[in-house]
Amino acid sequence: GENVEQHPSTLSVQEGDSAVIKCTYSDSASNYFPWYKQELGKRPQLIIDIRSNVGEKKDQRIAVTLNKTAKHFSLHITETQPEDSAVYFCATSTDSWGKLQFGAGTQVVVTP
Amino acid sequence: SAVISQKPSRDICQRGTSLTIQCQVDSQVTMMFWYRQQPGQSLTLIATANQGSEATYESGFVIDKFPISRPNLTFSTLTVSNMSPEDSSIYLCSVGTSSYEQYFGPGTRLTVT
Numbered sequence: 001g002e003n004v005e006q007h008p009s010t011l012s013v014q015e016g017d018s019a020v021i022k023c024t025y026s027d028s029a030s031n032y033f034p035w036y037k038q039e040l041g042k043r044p045q046l047i048i049d050i051r052s053n054v055g056e057k058k059d060q061r062i063a064v065t066l067n068k069t070a071k072h073f074s075l076h077i078t079e080t081q082p083e084d085s086a087v088y089f090c091a092t093s094t095d096s097w098g099k100l101q102f103g104a105g106t107q108v109v110v111t112p
Numbered sequence: 113s114a115v116i117s118q119k120p121s122r123d124i125c126q127r128g129t130s131l132t133i134q135c136q137v138d139s140q141v142t143m144m145f146w147y148r149q150q151p152g153q154s155l156t157l158i159a160t161a162n163q164g165s166e167a168t169y170e171s172g173f174v175i176d177k178f179p180i181s182r183p184n185l186t187f188s189t190l191t192v193s194n195m196s197p198e199d200s201s202i203y204l205c206s207v208g209t210s211s212y213e214q215y216f217g218p219g220t221r222l223t224v225t
Contacts, residue, residue, distance in 0.1 A: 001171075032212040043204065043216040044155065051212065089154060093212065099145060099170075100214055102154045 002027040006090050006103030013080050013110055021106045023090035024072040030092040033066060033073045034100070039086045047088075048075070080110045114139050114207055116217035124223045125195055132191045133220045135205030140185035143208030146178070149219070150201045161188040161205075195224045 003026040013019050023033075034049035050057045050064045050073065057064050061080075066073040077084055087107050091100040115138040125131050135144065144161040159167040159180055167180035182188045192199050205217040 034212075034214070043218050046213060046215060049213065093214075098208070099157050099160060100155075102156075104154050 002030060002092055002094070002101040004090060004092055004101050004103040006106060008106060009104065010107045011109070013108070015080060015082060015110055015112050017080055019075075019077040019080055019084070019108055019110075021075045021088055021090070021108075022072060023074070023092075023103050024070075025092045025101075026071065027092070027094060028071070029094045030071075031095070032093040032098075033064065034091050034093075035062075035064060035075045036089045036091065036102075037086045038089065038105075044089060077108075080108075082110050082112055084108060085110045113209075113213070113215050114141060116205065116207060116215060118205060118217040118220050120220060121218065122221040122223075124225060127196055127224060129195055130191055130193045131195065131222060132189050133203055133205075133222075135188045135190070135217055137186045137207055141207040142185070142210070143214075144182060144188045145206045145208065145214070146180060146188070146190045147204045147206060147216075148201045149204060155204065158190070158203075161190075192222065195222075197224045200224045 006023045031052035036044035037047045038044045061078045063076045087105045089105045090103040117136045119134045146158040147155045149155050157170050158173045159169040161182040163182045179191045202219045204219045206214050208214045
């Protein structure tokens, strides 16, 4: 089955700096790659996603890039703010209705 | 996106008992899933709740331990049976859309003593 590796496990950044989280996957049939943000005690929230026919997608300060050949995708957060502090999970899926396989998560801490 | 609610939001249960968690969606959805999130860990899919048929379980999860019902397109239940402290987790339902996106309910925090 699919194996999703996520790095780093923790990331500390100064406010205003950029943060990058990378995930690699094993199943070449994966075609959907969402990112979730989970604040303490809250549900995971979908923040951005990308499909396999797209190489990059941007939404304000966050962007996701996908390299299907190398089987990795990354989340980029620019101009980080304290409210970006949370655990971020990458995930993959192989079909539009399908179940998600999650990475282990990255704890991001943005210090003022 | 759909509004998803879960009941109860949290519970403390005795070892050996069972708890049924409800997931309600404010619109009809085709796909519903149940995940488990152990303390400080990632999310693991338990099963896909199929409307009108038996749930599809992932490796490591069995129907006797986690029976699931899906009587219609807006509601599902997950029962955690014969609980042990190792079942202490957050249990989340999610709904899938035809455009790949998946949204989560607020979760049920279960503590087994």
